[in-house]
Amino acid sequence: MITSFLPLVAAVLFAIGAIGVLIRRNAIVILMCIELMLNAVNLTFASYAYELRSMAGHVFIFFVMTVAAAEAAVGLGIVIAVFRKRQSADVDDVNLMRW
Amino acid sequence: MLSLLYLIPLLPLAGFVINGLLGKRFLPKWAISAVACGTVLLAFLLSLGAVFSLNNLDSVASVRGVLEVDPAAQRVTLTVAQWLAGGTGANGAVFTIPWGFTLDPLSAVMLLVVTGVGFLIHVYSVGYMAHEEGYWRYFAYLNLFMSMMLTLVLGSSFPVMFVGWEGVGLCSYLLIGFDYPKDSAADAGRKAFIVNRIGDMAFILAMSWIFASLGSLGFTQAMARVGKLAPSAAAGIGLLLFIGACGKSAQIPLYVWLPDAMAGPTPVSALIHAATMVTAGVYMVCRCSALYLQGPAALTVVAVVGALTALLAATMALRQNDIKKVLAYSTVSQLGYMFLAAGVGAFSAAIFHLMTHAFFKALLFLGSGSVIHAMSGEQDLRKMGGLKKFLGVTYPTFLIATLAIAGIPGLSGFFSKDEILWKALGHENRYGLGGTWFWIAGVAAAGLTTFYMFRLVFLAFFGEGRMDEETKHHIHESPKVMTIPLMVLAVLSVVGGWVGIPKSLSFGADLNRFEHFLAPVFEPAAAEEAHAAASLADGSMAGHEAGSGMGLEYLLMLATLGAVAVGFVLAYRFYRSRPEIPQRLAGRFPTLGNLLANKYYVDELYDAILVQPYWRLCDFLSAFDKKFIDGLVNAVGAFTEVCSQFIKLFQTGQVRRYALWFMLGAIALLWYLV
Numbered sequence: 001m002i003t004s005f006l007p008l009v010a011a012v013l014f015a016i017g018a019i020g021v022l023i024r025r026n027a028i029v030i031l032m033c034i035e036l037m038l039n040a041v042n043l044t045f046a047s048y049a050y051e052l053r054s055m056a057g058h059v060f061i062f063f064v065m066t067v068a069a070a071e072a073a074v075g076l077g078i079v080i081a082v083f084r085k086r087q088s089a090d091v092d093d094v095n096l097m098r099w
Numbered sequence: 100m101l102s103l104l105y106l107i108p109l110l111p112l113a114g115f116v117i118n119g120l121l122g123k124r125f126l127p128k129w130a131i132s133a134v135a136c137g138t139v140l141l142a143f144l145l146s147l148g149a150v151f152s153l154n155n156l157d158s159v160a161s162v163r164g165v166l167e168v169d170p171a172a173q174r175v176t177l178t179v180a181q182w183l184a185g186g187t188g189a190n191g192a193v194f195t196i197p198w199g200f201t202l203d204p205l206s207a208v209m210l211l212v213v214t215g216v217g218f219l220i221h222v223y224s225v226g227y228m229a230h231e232e233g234y235w236r237y238f239a240y241l242n243l244f245m246s247m248m249l250t251l252v253l254g255s256s257f258p259v260m261f262v263g264w265e266g267v268g269l270c271s272y273l274l275i276g277f278d279y280p281k282d283s284a285a286d287a288g289r290k291a292f293i294v295n296r297i298g299d300m301a302f303i304l305a306m307s308w309i310f311a312s313l314g315s316l317g318f319t320q321a322m323a324r325v326g327k328l329a330p331s332a333a334a335g336i337g338l339l340l341f342i343g344a345c346g347k348s349a350q351i352p353l354y355v356w357l358p359d360a361m362a363g364p365t366p367v368s369a370l371i372h373a374a375t376m377v378t379a380g381v382y383m384v385c386r387c388s389a390l391y392l393q394g395p396a397a398l399t400v401v402a403v404v405g406a407l408t409a410l411l412a413a414t415m416a417l418r419q420n421d422i423k424k425v426l427a428y429s430t431v432s433q434l435g436y437m438f439l440a441a442g443v444g445a446f447s448a449a450i451f452h453l454m455t456h457a458f459f460k461a462l463l464f465l466g467s468g469s470v471i472h473a474m475s476g477e478q479d480l481r482k483m484g485g486l487k488k489f490l491g492v493t494y495p496t497f498l499i500a501t502l503a504i505a506g507i508p509g510l511s512g513f514f515s516k517d518e519i520l521w522k523a524l525g526h527e528n529r530y531g532l533g534g535t536w537f538w539i540a541g542v543a544a545a546g547l548t549t550f551y552m553f554r555l556v557f558l559a560f561f562g563e564g565r566m567d568e569e570t571k572h573h574i575h576e577s578p579k580v581m582t583i584p585l586m587v588l589a590v591l592s593v594v595g596g597w598v599g600i601p602k603s604l605s606f607g608a609d610l611n612r613f614e615h616f617l618a619p620v621f622e623p624a625a626a627e628e629a630h631a632a633a634s635l636a637d638g639s640m641a642g643h644e645a646g647s648g649m650g651l652e653y654l655l656m657l658a659t660l661g662a663v664a665v666g667f668v669l670a671y672r673f674y675r676s677r678p679e680i681p682q683r684l685a686g687r688f689p690t691l692g693n694l695l696a697n698k699y700y701v702d703e704l705y706d707a708i709l710v711q712p713y714w715r716l717c718d719f720l721s722a723f724d725k726k727f728i729d730g731l732v733n734a735v736g737a738f739t740e741v742c743s744q745f746i747k748l749f750q751t752g753q754v755r756r757y758a759l760w761f762m763l764g765a766i767a768l769l770w771y772l773v
Contacts, residue, residue, distance in 0.1 A: 022759050030755075091754050098752030 006047035013040035027079045027089045031072060038068045101152055101159060102166055104177045104200045107142045107210070108253060108263075111245035114138035118242060122235025132225045135238035139221050139245055143214035150207040173619040174203040176255050176319065183258065192314030199255035201318060205620040208450055209252040209382055212457045216374045217245050219584040223465050224366040226580035227472060237277060237364065244270035248375050252382065256317040257306045260383070264302065264347065267376045268295045274371060275363040287362035294356040298346020305339035312336075322389040330394050337390055337397030341404075344380030350438060351408045354431045355702055361423040365468030368423060373430050373464050374457040381437040381453050385446045388621055392444070402442025402526070406540040409435030411699070413547035417554075418696040421478050422467045425555050428698075429504070430460055432544055436519055439537060445522035447617040451599045452519055454613075455511035458595045459503040462588035466497035469577045469585065470559060475570050480555065485564035489574045492582040494560050496589040501556050503592040505549040505663055508656075511596030516545060518601060520659055521652055538655070542662045549666030557674040601652070 013036055020033030042061045049057025083089050114134050122131050152159070156170040167176045178199040185194035202210070221241060228237050244267060251263025268291075276288030306316060312332055313321045325333065344350070349357035360372050371377070384391065384401060391398045409432050416428035433456050440449035471478055473490060487494045503510040506517070520541045526534035564571055576582065599613035673680045685692035694700070749760065 018762060022755060022762070025755070094754065095752030098750050 007044055010040040010043040010047070013037075013043065025090050025092050027075075027082070027091050030091060031075045031079070034075070035068060035072065038064055038071075101149055101168075101175050101202065102177065103145055104149055104175070104202060104253065105179045107145050107149070107214070108200075108246045108249035110138040110142045110145075111242040111249065114242035115239050115246060118235050119239035122239055126235065128229075128234055131235050131238050135242050136218065136221045136225065138242060139214060139218045142245065142249065143211075143218050146207075146210045146214045149202055150211060153202060153204070153207060171619070172203065174201060174319070176201045178255075192310070194310065194316075196256055196258045196316060198259060199317075200253040200259075201255040202253065203620055204617045205382075205385060205450065206252050208454055208617070209378075210249070212454050213245070213248050213252060213375050216457050216461050216588070217248075217370060219587055220366050220370040220374075220461060220465065223369075223468070223581050223584040224364075226578045227366050227468055228364065231364070233277070237274075240270055240273045240277070241367075241370070244274070244371060244376070248379075251379055255319070257309065257321075258316055260386075261302065261306065264343075264379065264383075265299065267371070267379065268292065268299070268347070271295075271360070271371050271376055274367040275360045277363055277367070281362075284362040287356075287359040291356040291360050294353050295346045298343040298353060301339045301346075302343030305336050305343065308332075308336050308339065318386060322387070325389045325393045328390075328393050330396070333390055333394030334396040335394070337387070337394045338400060340383065340387060340390075341397060341401055344384050344438075345404070346380075347383075348377050348380030348434050348438070349431050350380070350404050350435065351411065354408065354412065355705060357431055358424055358427040358698075361421070361427050365423065365464060365471060368427070369461045369464030369468065372427065373460040377430065377434060378437070378453045378457065381434065381441060381449055384438070384441045385450055385621075388441075388446045391441075398442050398444065400442075401438050402523075402537060405435045405438025405440070405442050406523075406537050407435070408432065409439055409544040410540045410547075413544045413551065414695060415698045416551040417547065418692070419551075420480050422470065422480050422483070422555065422559060423464070423478055425480075425551055426460070426463055426467060429463075429548065429551065432548065433460065433504070436516065436541065436544070439523060439541060440519040443523050443526035443534065443537060445519060445526075446621045447614045448515065448518040448522050450617060451613050452515035455503070455515040455592075455595045458588055459500040459510075459512055459592040462496060462500040462585060462592050463504065465581070465585055465588065466493050466500060469493040469581055470497075472577050472581070473574045474566060475573050477566065477570060480558040482566050482570075483559045483564070484562045484566070485560070486574070487560040490560075490576050492576060492585060496582075496585040497560070498556065499589045500592050501552045503596075505552055505667070506545055506659065507663070508660070509593075511592050511594070514596035514599050514601065516541075517656055517659065518599065520545075521601070521655060524655060542659055545659055546662035546666040549663045550670045553667055553670035554674050557670060561675060562678075 017033045017035075017037035017040060020036065021030050024030055024033065042064050045057040045061050045064070049055070049061075079089055082094055086093060114137070117134050118126070118131050126134070153173055153175070156168050156173060156175065159166075159168050159175070161168045165178055167178075169175075176199055178197045180198045181195065182198040183194070183196040185196075187193050221238075224237070224241065228234055231237065247263045247266025247270060249263070251260050251267060254260035254263055272288045272292040275291055276285045278284040279288070309321055310316050312328060313324045315321045315324070328336075342353075345353045357372060357377065361368055363372070391401070412428045412431035412435060416425050416432065419425045419428060433452070437449045437452050437456070440446070440452060469490065470483070470486060470493060473486065473493070474483060477483070499510070503512040506513045520538055523537040523541055524534045526537060566574075598616075599611050601611060697703070749756075
C-alpha cells in the first residue's frame with residue numbers, strides 16, 4: 001500500500017515540530033513548528049480517510065486548516081505586539097507571568 | 100368578671116409597653132407614674148372582682164373550650180388561645196398547651212397579694228425613685244414584672260407558669276442590675292440570673308418527666324392522674340421541681356443570690372425579693388401538693404431543707420451590718436418556714452405564712468427604704484441610731500412589722516408561724532425524722548428572728564445617732580406618697596393574720612377561714628394531714644383526751660413565745676442596755692463570730708469548689724483552643740504554604756517550559772491509556 005508509510009512520515013513531522021517548539025526561542029519559528037505539527041496531524045487524517053474510504057477525515061482537515069489560519073493570524077499579532085513592546089521576538093524574554 | 104381574667108396579666112404588660120416605648124422621650128414623670136400605678140391598680144380591682152365571683156360559681160355558665168367552671172373545686176379555667184400544639188408523645192399523649200389562666204382559691208390568694216402589695220410598692224416607688232435616673236426604665240421593668248408574676252400565678256399549666264417563672268427571673272435580673280454602671284449591681288444581677296438557671300434546668304426536666312409519665316402538663320389534668328404514679332417517680336419529679344423552687348425561692352443550697360440581690364433599688368427588694376417572686380417556689384410546691392403527697396420522700400426533703408434554711412439563714416442575719424442584708428437573710432429564713440410548712444403537708448399554712456410575710460416583709464423593706472432615704476443613701480446600721488425622733492411614720496410602722504415578724508400575739512406573723520409550728524410538731528413521716536426536730540428548728544429560728552430584728556430596730560432607731568453631721572442635718576421623714584403605703588401595709592400586717600385564727604384561740608369557734616377557703620385545693624393534703632395527726636394521737640399521746648391536743652397547742656404557743664421573749668431580752672441587753680456585750684462575746688468566741696459574720700463562708704466555699712474550678716476549666720479550654728485547635732488550623736495553612744513553595748517553582752513564566760510539561764503530560768497520558 002502506498003499510504004502505509006504516510007502515518008510514519010506524519011509522526012516524524014510531528015516530532016520535528018514538537019522538538020522545534022521546545023528548543024527554539026524565536027516566536028516566529030515556534031509558530032512555524034506549530035504549523036508543522038498541525039499539518040502532520042492533517043496528513044494522518046488524510047491518509048486514514050483515504051484508506052478507510054471515509055469523508056470524515058477530509059472534513060476534519062478543513063477544520064484544522066481554518067483553525068490553523070486563525071491561530072497563525074492571532075499568534076503573529078501577538079508576536080508583533082510583543083516585538084513593538086520590547087524589540088525582541090524571543091519567547092524567553094516574555095516571562096512576566098511568574099511568581 | 101371571670102371572662103376578663105386574661106386582662107389581669109395583660110394590663111401591666113400594656114403599661115410596660117407604653118412606658119418602655121414612650122417613657123424615655125415623650126412621657127413626663129407624672130404620666131409614667133400614672134400609667135405604671137394605674138394599670139396595676141386596675142389589675143388589682145379586676146382581681147378583687149374575679150375572686151369575689153369565685154364564691155358563687157354555680158351561676159357562671161361554662162363555655163366549652165373557653166371558660167371551664169368547676170364549682171366543686173372552686174376552679175375556673177379561661178383558655179385564651181392555643182399556644183403550643185405539638186405531636187404525639189411516646190405514651191400516646193397529645194402535646195397541646197393552651198394559653199390558659201386558672202383561678203382557684205390558691206391562685207386567688209396569690210393574685211390578691213401580688214396585685215395588692217404590688218400596687219402599694221408601685222405607689223411607694225413614685226416617691227422613692229423620684230430623683231433617680233432612668234425613671235421610665237424602672238417603671239417599665241416593674242410593670243413587666245407584675246405581668247410575668249401574674250402569668251406565673253394564673254398559668255393553667257406548667258409551661259405557662261414557666262413563662263412567668265422565667266419572666267420574673269428576667270425582671271429580677273434587670274432590676275437588681277438597675278444601677279448597672281456600678282459593677283457590684285451588675286455582678287449581683289448576673290449572680291441571681293445564673294443561680295436561678297440551675298433551678299430552671301431542674302424545672303424543665305421535671306416538666307418533661309411529668310409529660311412523659313402523666314401525659315399532660317395542665318395542672319388540673321396532671322394532678323388528677325397523679326395517683327397512678329409510682330411513689331419513687333413522684334418523688335423524683337417532686338425533687339426536680341423542688342430544685343427549681345430552691346433557685347427561685349432562695350433555699351439552701353441556692354440561696355446565695357438573694358443577699359446580693361439587695362444591690363437593686365429598695366422597693367424592688369420589697370416587691371420581688373421579699374413579697375412576691377421569691378415566694379413563687381412555695382406557690383409551685385403547693386400547686387403540686389397532690390404530686391408531693393404521692394411521693395412523700397420528696398416532701399421530707401422539702402421539710403428538711405426548709406427547716407435548715409430557716410435556722411441557718413436566721414443565724415446568718417445575726418451579724419450583718421447592712422440594714423437590707425439583715426432583711427434579706429430574714430427573707431431566706433422565712434421562706435424556709437414556708438417550705439417547712441409545705442414539707443410537713445401543711446400547704447395552707449405555707450400559703451398563709453406566704454401572705455402574712457408578704458405584708459410585713461414588704462413593710463420592713465419599704466421602711467428600710469424610707470430609712471435609707473432619710474440617711475442620704477447610707478445602709479450601714481453602725482452609722483445609724485436615734486432615728487426614732489426624726490421618722491414619725493416610718494418608726495411606728497417599722498416597729499409593727501418587727502413585732503409581726505417576731506410573732507407577737509395578735510399580729511399576723513403570730514398566727515401563721517404558730518400554725519406552721521403546730522403542724523410541724525404533729526408531723527410524722529416514715530423516715531423516723533419526727534416532727535419534734537422540725538418544731539425545735541422552727542422555735543429556734545423564731546427566737547433568732549426576734550433577736551436580729553430587734554437588734555436592727557435598736558441599732559437604727561434607738562440610742563445616739565452615729566452618722567456624721569452632714570447626714571444628720573439632712574434627715575427627714577419621707578413624703579406622703581411613701582408613708583401612706585407604709586401605713587396601709589402596717590394595718591395589713593396587724594389584721595392580715597385574723598383570717599386564720601386557730602381554733603384554740605377562738606374559744607372553739609371555727610374562725611380559720613383561710614384554711615377553709617383553700618380547702619378545695621388542698622383536700623387530699625388535708626386528708627393526709629388528718630392521718631398524720633391521728634397517728635400522732637395513737638403514738639406519743641396515747642390515752643389522752645381529745646382536748647389534750649388543744650392543751651398541747653397552748654403549751655407550744657407558750658414555748659414559742661418564750662423563745663421570742665428570750666430573743667427580745669437578749670437583743671435589748673446586747674444593743675440597748677449593755678452594748679459592750681457583743682464585742683466581748685465576739686472576743687470570747689472568735690471562731691463562731693467570724694463564722695457568722697462571714698455567713699459560714701458559703702460564698703467563699705462556692706467560689707472555691709465551683710467558680711474557681713470553672714475558671715480553671717475555662718483557662719484550660721481557652722489554652723486548648725489557642726494551642727491545639729488554632730494549631731491545627733495553622734498547621735493546615737503551613738502545609739499548604741510548603742506545598743505551594745514547591746509548586747510555584749513550575750511557574751517560571753517561560754512558555755517553552757510550559758509546553759515541555761504539557762507535552763510530557765500528554766505522553767504520560769497516552770502511555771497510561773494505550
